Amino acid sequence: MYKLKVLVVDDHPMVLEGMQAMLSQIDFVLVTGLARNAYEAMELLKADMPDVVITDINMPEISGIELATKIKKEYPVIKIIAMSTFNERSYISQMIAQGASGYLLKSASKEEIEEALQTASSNKLYMSLSLELSRKEQQDITNRPTLTSREKEILILIAEGYTNPQIAEQLFVSPYTVDSHRKNLLTKFAVNNTAGLIKLAVKYGMV
Incomplete structure (x- = not known):
């Protein structure tokens, strides 16, 4: 049976140990590495490319959001599942905007982690049931468009006021x-226009 290769990134050793223990109980998962920061994650990722990266959001130096951006730019096929504590819900939209395929709380059970991995592997978005998002928050996440890395670059430049010829250059x-x-x-x-585009992009935390 094919094993889903998973890399876990978190700056807390206890969280890494706990995730490794739970992931080792899931029969279709193979843990390829445990990283304490984004630098370690990129090195491990180059050595043995995983199918899924489960990363903490709030890390020193390089955040999980920045790491997700880098991974998606260099290895777009890798699925990313964000992981955080309950009071960091404001980061959800930013992670999804950077291409994350799911969001888990650090208190998630083995069954929930298993479901998140299966959902992300099926190219669907997994959101932790424990989040209890408001209807508006759920709608915002559902409505947020998925962009290619090139579209993200152009969107940012449009928001900064660049014209088409300037962006092209x-x-x-x-x-x-x-x-x-x-x-x-x-x-x-x-x-229908650039003003509406920028307004929504700001609302979704994409610029």
């Missing part, structure tokens, strides 16, 4: 390519 692509991405962004956000 900065990214070494043609203005036609930028215009095509801009139209795709308007479609994905279901808006």
